[in-house]
Amino acid sequence: MIAPDWFRDxxxxxxxxxxxxxxxxxxxxxxxxxxxxxxxxxxVFVSGIGCSSRAPGYILxxxxxxxxxxxxxFATGVKMARPDLHVVVFTGDGDLAxxxxxxFIHACRRNVDxxxxxxxxxxxxxxxxxxxxxxxxxxxxxxxxxxxSEPAFDLAELAVAAGANYVARWTSYHVKELTKAVVAxxxxxxxxxxxxxxxxPTNYGRHNKLxxxxxxxxxxxxxxxxxxxxxxxxxxxxxxxxGTFTVGELVRRSRPAMGVQR
Amino acid sequence: xxxxxxESRCKGCNLCVLVCPYGIFREGTELNSRGIVAPVLDRPERxxxxxxxxxxxxxxxxxxHMICPDQAISWVEEKxxxxxxxxVEF
Ligand SMILES: Cc1ncc(C[n+]2csc(CCOP(=O)(O)OP(=O)(O)O)c2C)c(N)n1
Ligand code: SF4
Ligand code: SF4
Ligand code: SF4
Ligand SMILES: [Mg+2]
Numbered sequence: 001m002i003a004p005d006w007f008r009d010x011x012x013x014x015x016x017x018x019x020x021x022x023x024x025x026x027x028x029x030x031x032x033x034x035x036x037x038x039x040x041x042x043x044v045f046v047s048g049i050g051c052s053s054r055a056p057g058y059i060l061x062x063x064x065x066x067x068x069x070x071x072x073x074f075a076t077g078v079k080m081a082r083p084d085l086h087v088v089v090f091t092g093d094g095d096l097a098x099x100x101x102x103x104f105i106h107a108c109r110r111n112v113d114x115x116x117x118x119x120x121x122x123x124x125x126x127x128x129x130x131x132x133x134x135x136x137x138x139x140x141x142x143x144x145x146x147x148x149s150e151p152a153f154d155l156a157e158l159a160v161a162a163g164a165n166y167v168a169r170w171t172s173y174h175v176k177e178l179t180k181a182v183v184a185x186x187x188x189x190x191x192x193x194x195x196x197x198x199x200x201p202t203n204y205g206r207h208n209k210l211x212x213x214x215x216x217x218x219x220x221x222x223x224x225x226x227x228x229x230x231x232x233x234x235x236x237x238x239x240x241x242x243g244t245f246t247v248g249e250l251v252r253r254s255r256p257a258m259g260v261q262r
Numbered sequence: 263x264x265x266x267x268x269e270s271r272c273k274g275c276n277l278c279v280l281v282c283p284y285g286i287f288r289e290g291t292e293l294n295s296r297g298i299v300a301p302v303l304d305r306p307e308r309x310x311x312x313x314x315x316x317x318x319x320x321x322x323x324x325x326x327h328m329i330c331p332d333q334a335i336s337w338v339e340e341k342x343x344x345x346x347x348x349x350v351e352f
Binding site: 002007012016027028172175176217 | 334
């Protein structure tokens with residue numbers, strides 16, 4: 001097991017379903033924290049509500065499991081009161097972009113010095129599979145039985161537009177790259193947003209012809225396109241294949257940040 | 263180093279089977295006492311990390327252990343060429 005000093009052994013195995021990618025993303029985030037050399041008593045994990053938001057409960061540090069959508073608001077408070085602490089937020093696509101959408105854009109605008117890891121499984125996992133703002137067009141969920149008819153949010157692009165200093169996107173298949181992105185985000189002063197696309201076999205895969213866990217991972221892997229490749233295709237005037245999403249580092253910059261300790 | 267699966271944690275998702283470049287994990291066939299079909303190991307001594315971790319002093323490859331969502335994969339110390347005592351029960 002990764003980062004054994006950071007897991008609450010007595011709480012494992014966690015409640016996540018067989019093959020749920022959330023566990024993988026916790027591994028990658030903790031591997032990043034370990035690489036940063038942070039101390040447990042100087043690190044705080046904050047989350048909202050959802051399967052993804054249960055993550056801090058398995059980590060051996062002080063943490064805040066807050067109300068739905070408000071993880072970033074609480075995390076901002078922690079950072080303002082104690083800028084000496086390292087703040088890491090775990091959130092879900094529903095938590096971050098639906099009910100918490102306003103907190104998301106304003107935390108990015110303020111560029112609060114923290115690391116936000118969003119486990120984007122394209123669905124409300126915990127409540128039984130309702131459509132979320134990232135459910136792809138055509139996908140079946142319990143609230144879109146004929147297929148999602150609304151366009152989806154691109155969370156990483158949203159964070160870039162709103163002003164976060166570091167933005168990257170990977171998937172639960174790209175474990176090494178995801179860990180590197182977490183570390184790069186933690187090193188960057190200001191808000192670091194890392195979107196980790198992940199599989200929810202229970203409430204997404206089951207309704208979308210991706211019943212097995214390997215099939216879901218393969219779907220993520222084959223639809224991920226490096227930003228550099230996307231840019232090259234655009235420059236050459238070639239079409240971007242339907243359903244692909246970009247992965248890699250989307251931005252790393254030094255806009256003025258809030259809560260950075262001098 | 264010896265590769266082990268902690269069967270008290272494994273939920274049998276077979277992601278390790280998917281990622282190992284040596285095919286060390288094989289889909290299992292038998293239910294364990296927790297009602298889970300955990301993968302079985304096929305000649306785990308071939309694993310890069312089993313062979314070379316001590317030499318390099320760091321984790322090598324390790325993708326199975328990073329992707330395992332249930333923190334079930336780890337390595338335990340093993341003395342090389344230690345004779346194994348075999349007990350035969352009658
Ligand atoms: C104020 C409020 N509204 C609604 C809910 C019900 N609820 C709980 S979790 C959830 C969605 C979670 O989705 P997401 O953030 O994507 O997390 P996941 O379970 O997919 O990881 C909702 C709507 C709630 N707990 N509180
Ligand atoms: S419902 Fe989906 S997101 Fe929640 S634990 Fe199960 S697989 Fe994971
Ligand atoms: S560390 Fe790499 S080679 Fe060794 S078992 Fe895991 S995936 Fe296979
Ligand atoms: S990845 Fe982990 S939980 Fe899944 S089958 Fe392999 S050892 Fe078990
Ligand atoms: Mg979700």
